[in-house]
Amino acid sequence: xxxxxxxxxxxxxxxxxxxxxxxxxxxxxxxxxxxxxxxxxxxxxxxxxxxxxxxxxxxxxxxxxxxxxxxxxxxxxxxxxxxxxxxxxxxxxxxxxxxxxxxxxxxxxxxxxxxxxxxxxxxxxxxxxxxxxxxxxxxxxxxxxxxxxxxxxxxxxxxxxxxxxxxxxxxxxxxxxxxxxxxxxxxxxxxxxxxx
Amino acid sequence: xxxxxxxxxxxxxxxxxxxxxxxxxxxxxxxxxxxxxxxxxxxxxxxxxxxxxxxxxxxxxxxxxxxxxxxxxxxxxxxxxxxxxxxxxxxxxxxxxxxxxxxxxxxxxxxxxxxxxxxxxxxxxxxxxxxxxxxxxxxxxxxxxxxxxxxxxxxxxxxxxxxxxxxxxxxxxxxxxxxxxxxxxxxxxxxxxxxxxxxxxxxxxxxxxxxxxxxxxxxxxxxxxxxxxxxxxxxxxxxxxxxxxxxxxxxxxxxxxxxxxxxxxxxxxxxxxxxxxxxxxxxxxxxxxxxxxxxxxxxxxxxxxxxxxxxxxxxxxxxxxxxxxxxxxxxxxxxxxxxxxxxxxxxxxxxxxxxxxxxxxxxxxxxxxxxxxxxxxxxxxxxxxxxxxxxxxxxxxxxxxxxxxxxxxxxxxxxxxxxxxxxxxxxxxxxxxxxxxxxxxxxxxxxxxxxxxxxxxxxxxxxxxxxxxxxxxxxxxxxxxxxxxxxxxxxxxxxxxxxxxxxxxxxxxxxxxxxxxxxxxxxxxxxxxxxxxxxxxxxxxxxxxxxxxxxxxxxxxxxxxxxxxxx
Numbered sequence: 001x002x003x004x005x006x007x008x009x010x011x012x013x014x015x016x017x018x019x020x021x022x023x024x025x026x027x028x029x030x031x032x033x034x035x036x037x038x039x040x041x042x043x044x045x046x047x048x049x050x051x052x053x054x055x056x057x058x059x060x061x062x063x064x065x066x067x068x069x070x071x072x073x074x075x076x077x078x079x080x081x082x083x084x085x086x087x088x089x090x091x092x093x094x095x096x097x098x099x100x101x102x103x104x105x106x107x108x109x110x111x112x113x114x115x116x117x118x119x120x121x122x123x124x125x126x127x128x129x130x131x132x133x134x135x136x137x138x139x140x141x142x143x144x145x146x147x148x149x150x151x152x153x154x155x156x157x158x159x160x161x162x163x164x165x166x167x168x169x170x171x172x173x174x175x176x177x178x179x180x181x182x183x184x185x186x187x188x189x190x191x192x193x194x195x196x
Numbered sequence: 197x198x199x200x201x202x203x204x205x206x207x208x209x210x211x212x213x214x215x216x217x218x219x220x221x222x223x224x225x226x227x228x229x230x231x232x233x234x235x236x237x238x239x240x241x242x243x244x245x246x247x248x249x250x251x252x253x254x255x256x257x258x259x260x261x262x263x264x265x266x267x268x269x270x271x272x273x274x275x276x277x278x279x280x281x282x283x284x285x286x287x288x289x290x291x292x293x294x295x296x297x298x299x300x301x302x303x304x305x306x307x308x309x310x311x312x313x314x315x316x317x318x319x320x321x322x323x324x325x326x327x328x329x330x331x332x333x334x335x336x337x338x339x340x341x342x343x344x345x346x347x348x349x350x351x352x353x354x355x356x357x358x359x360x361x362x363x364x365x366x367x368x369x370x371x372x373x374x375x376x377x378x379x380x381x382x383x384x385x386x387x388x389x390x391x392x393x394x395x396x397x398x399x400x401x402x403x404x405x406x407x408x409x410x411x412x413x414x415x416x417x418x419x420x421x422x423x424x425x426x427x428x429x430x431x432x433x434x435x436x437x438x439x440x441x442x443x444x445x446x447x448x449x450x451x452x453x454x455x456x457x458x459x460x461x462x463x464x465x466x467x468x469x470x471x472x473x474x475x476x477x478x479x480x481x482x483x484x485x486x487x488x489x490x491x492x493x494x495x496x497x498x499x500x501x502x503x504x505x506x507x508x509x510x511x512x513x514x515x516x517x518x519x520x521x522x523x524x525x526x527x528x529x530x531x532x533x534x535x536x537x538x539x540x541x542x543x544x545x546x547x548x549x550x551x552x553x554x555x556x557x558x559x560x561x562x563x564x565x566x567x568x569x570x571x572x573x574x575x576x577x578x579x580x581x582x583x584x585x586x587x588x589x590x591x592x593x594x595x596x597x598x599x600x601x602x603x604x605x606x607x608x609x610x611x612x613x614x615x616x617x618x619x620x621x622x623x624x625x626x627x628x629x630x631x632x633x634x635x636x637x638x639x640x641x642x643x644x645x646x647x648x649x650x651x652x653x654x655x656x657x658x659x660x661x662x663x664x665x666x667x668x669x670x671x672x673x674x675x676x677x678x679x680x681x682x683x684x685x686x687x688x689x690x691x692x693x694x695x696x697x698x699x700x701x702x703x704x705x706x707x708x709x710x711x712x713x714x715x716x717x718x719x720x721x722x723x724x725x726x727x728x729x730x731x732x733x734x735x736x737x738x739x740x741x742x743x744x745x746x747x748x749x750x751x752x753x754x755x756x757x758x759x760x761x762x763x
Contacts, residue, residue, distance in 0.1 A: 031454035038461040042468045046243055046295060050250050053288030097279035098262060098272070 068092060068189040072108050072123070075183050079116065084109045084124070084137045084150075084161065091189055104189055106176065107137055107150070109161075118178045123187050124163045125174035128152040135159065135173070217417075222449035223456050224423030230317075231421060231456075232463035233310035239464035240303045241409065243471060244341075247296040248398065254280030254289055257394035259350060259387045259486070270485035273350035273390060277482065285476065294475025300342060302471055304561050307338050315604070315625055318613030319422040325605040327415040330408050332602045337405045342559055344397040350390060353483040357558045358393075359385055359742055360566070364590035369583055425613035432611060557643065564635035565590065567642075570718070574729075574738050586738070597628065689750070694758025697751045701744055711762050717741060721762040730756050 068091040072078065078085070084107035093102045105126040112120050126134045133154035136142075142151040149166070150159040150173065158166045163173035175194070176187040206212040258272040270278075281289035311331065314320055320328035347358045362385060366376030381388030425431055450456060558566060572585030583592070600607065608621045615622040695710060704710055706717035713719060723730075731752065737743035747755060 028454055031458045035454055035458055035461045038465045042239070042461075042465050045468060045472050046246065049288050049291035050246060050295070053250055053292050054253075056288055097275040 069179075069181075069186050070104060070106075070189060072106075072185045072187065075116065075180060075185055078108065078110060078121070078185050079114050081108065081110050082113065086126075086137060093189075105134060106187070108178075108185065118180045118185075121178040121185060122162065123176040123178050124150075125176065125192075127174065128154065128157050128169060129165065129171040129173065130155055130157045130169040219453040219457075220451045221417070221420070223421050223452055224449050226424035227421055227450065227456055228424065229459055229463065230313050230424075232460045233306055233313055234416070235457075235460035236463050236467045237303070237306045237310050238409070238413075239467060240299055240306055240471075241405070243295055243299040243468065244303060245402065247292050247299060248402075250292050251280075251289075251296055252398055255348065255394075257348070257391050259390055268485065271350050273348065274482055274485050277349055281480075290479075291475055293480055294478075295471055297480040298471045298474040298478070300345060301474075301559075302467055303338055304342065304559075306467060307335055311335060312625075312629075316615045316622065317422065317425050318608070318615070318618065318621075320605045321422075321608075321611075321613060322605075323419055324415070324422065327412060327419065328605055329602065330412045330415070332598070334405060334408050334412065336598065337401055337408065341397060341401055341405075342561070344393040344401065346559060347390065347393045348397065349482045350486050351482040351484060352486055353557060355385065355486040358389070361558065361562075362389075363737065363742060364565075364569070364586055367584050367587040368591045369587055372587070422613070425615070428614050428616045431614040431617050560636065560640070563639035563643075564632045565594070567635040567639035568593075574733070689753035689755070689757030691754070691758045691761045693750075694754035694756070697747060697755040698758055701747060706741065711759065720759050723759060723762070727756055727760070730759055 070087075070089050070091050072087050073085075086105065086107055088103060088105040090101045090103050093100045107124045107126060109122055110120055111122055115121055126136075128135045130152065131154055133152050135150045135152040135157065137150055138146070138148055139151055139153070141153075142149075143156070145167070146158045149161065150163065151157070152169070155168050157169035159169060159173055160166055163175065165172050174192050176189070177191045177193045179186050179188065202212075254276060256272045256276040260272045262270045262272055262275045264270050264275070277293070281287060281293040285291070314328065314331065343358075343361060347354045362376050362379045365379050366372045368375050377383060379389070379392075380386075381392040557563075569586050569589045572589045574585055575582050576585060576588060604621070608618060610618060612618055698704065698710060707713075707720050711720035733741065734744050734747060734752065734755070
């Protein structure tokens with residue numbers, strides 16, 4: 001490389017070892033720091049907005065601005081539904097600029113007979129907290145231990161009727177906040193509540 | 197700390213001598229502010245690379261339809277951009293888009309200025325011909341970036357400008373159709389074109405330009421910078437091949453770091469500051485979503501100032517009005533209406549008709565070419581064969597100019613570098629520059645005129661039919677212009693019906709005010725052209741005008757009648 005061959009000639013020009021009182025030394029130092037300052041300011045002007053743009057998704061909480069109400073049924077019909085009722089319904093999800101249809105399956109049940117208040121109901125998400133498979137309530141092919149409970153076909157997770165994890169699964173099933181609206185029981189897919 | 201890291205790296209790479217050479221090499225003392233344009237170009241390139249990489253994260257190159265909450269059917273490409281960059285200065289994406297948009301404009305300016313500096317100082321002469329060749333390729337690639345990037349928002353403005361651009365490519369003799377098909381990725385401008393342009397813009401062109409910039413920089417460091425040409429009398433060709441290396445030994449000249457690079461840094465910072473300021477003060481906005489059939493919409497009022505905005509297919513485009521589209525009554529009783537494009541119309545009166553036009557408008561630095569095409573005849577006959585005017589103006593002449601530019605080191609072989617000692621070279625370049633500037637100025641003046649015409653009330657305001665059906669209202673425009681039908685009578689077609697064809701095909705987008713006023717296209721009123729000429733141009737297009745082979749039969753007869761009878 002011819003470039004490398006010039007090392008002897010370049011060496012003589014790299015010197016900043018002039019006496020500090022030499023005007024050339026101070027001029028060089030001034031220019032040197034000027035270059036760093038200008039270069040730094042330029043990089044900041046372009047880099048900071050770009051970096052903020054990149055990390056912007058972390059500044060937003062998930063589901064922010066989203067609302068997806070799913071209707072489960074009339075209050076009358078569900079008032080005495082004390083066994084978990086499986087409901088699968090589509091909802092609209094705004095993924096950035098695009099509205100998508102997604103599906104949600106939940107189990108709803110009345111905690112008391114003649115349930116009438118929102119707190120009388122329990123809505124459990126059907127996604128197993130172990131590996132994300134959909135769980136089923138009291139499926140016919142489940143082992144005896146899962147009788148009358150939620151059972152996951154993938155790795156045999158079992159949850160009790162309140163969604164409390166009994167076998168395999170590391171956490172209870174997610175719960176949604178029951179909302180009563182115009183005589184109907186509904187919930188918002190983006191409003192989860194922590195299990196009791 | 198930094199020093200220790202550097203030493204650690206140097207021990208394993210031996211990079212220090214090479215870096216020292218680059219940083220402390222001696223350059224001619226005459227290197228001045230003119231010589232900062234190359235590094236400014238490199239700075240802008242870095243802005244483009246960084247902002248482009250991040251913009252790509254938020255962009256979807258798809259034409260798939262998206263229903264917007266405001267009732268407008270848009271597409272994924274445009275909506276992905278609006279989503280990531282659309283919230284003004286509050287969204288960081290807006291900044292990044294601004295950097296990329298204004299950086300692209302700045303890139304063209306700085307690269308062209310850099311080229312002119314090299315040209316007028318004769319810096320392309322021996323031994324720097326190869327540096328010049330790579331530079332011309334870089335210039336072509338920059339224009340390629342501009343052409344491909346302009347389409348990506350997939351809005352009406354981009355779509356129609358690209359239509360014209362592809363059409364110019366398609367006018368090439370012999371290979372024309374193949375070129376157009378290759379550019380479009382198919383017979384029509386659509387989904388294939390968008391992904392094709394996207395891949396070119398973000399993969400192929402960046403790889404090519406990065407490689408060429410690498411070679412360009414290597415040669416500059418290897419050969420050294422030419423420095424200012426000497427005075428007219430002392431002017432001479434460079435004699436030493438490696439001037440800067442030889443300067444090193446002599447300790448004459450200035451070290452690149454910090455003397456030369458300081459000026460580079462100042463000018464680069466200035467350029468970046470301009471890009472940032474433009475981002476802050478000039479919002480980058482897209483036009484309507486691509487509506488391939490309907491480049492034009494019309495604003496109409498009825499008695500009592502009910503305002504409709506209809507497109508050329510007479511569909512109401514303000515069906516689901518959001519606040520922005522509501523007419524605003526001003527204190528003085530005048531009404532302002534903001535169209536779906538954000539264009540404002542003031543002083544609307546009862547029974548008013550205004551055209552909202554999509555300008556098939558390219559970036560400003562391509563305007564000269566559009567303007568030039570307008571002056572050329574449809575066809576030039578060379579006896580044995582004939583070539584279309586747009587092939588001459590859009591392909592042949594630009595190719596010759598680029599070719600001449602490329603081979604300048606071998607066309608101007610004299611030893612002298614001072615522009616005064618190379619009068620012909622300098623005069624030709626000045627003449628070409630003057631032509632480009634003049635054409636650009638005329639084009640911009642025309643565009644401004646077209647816009648002010650739009651904003652003025654239509655002279656013979658049409659009286660839309662009564663009723664709430666805006667579809668009916670749009671077709672009722674003949675009320676104003678049908679008078680022309682009676683005046684003519686020479687042609688078989690029906691002028692009034694021809695006006696409908698005119699409007700339905702968006703002709704008014706370029707031939708303003710139903711063809712009575714010059715826009716992108718010429719005035720059609722009082723034409724002296726014969727039937728055959730008009731029919732041929734409609735069928736095959738001309739210059740920037742796209743072909744409309746779909747207009748046939750009675751529609752064609754009526755349209756020709758309308759144009760011929762237009763006063």
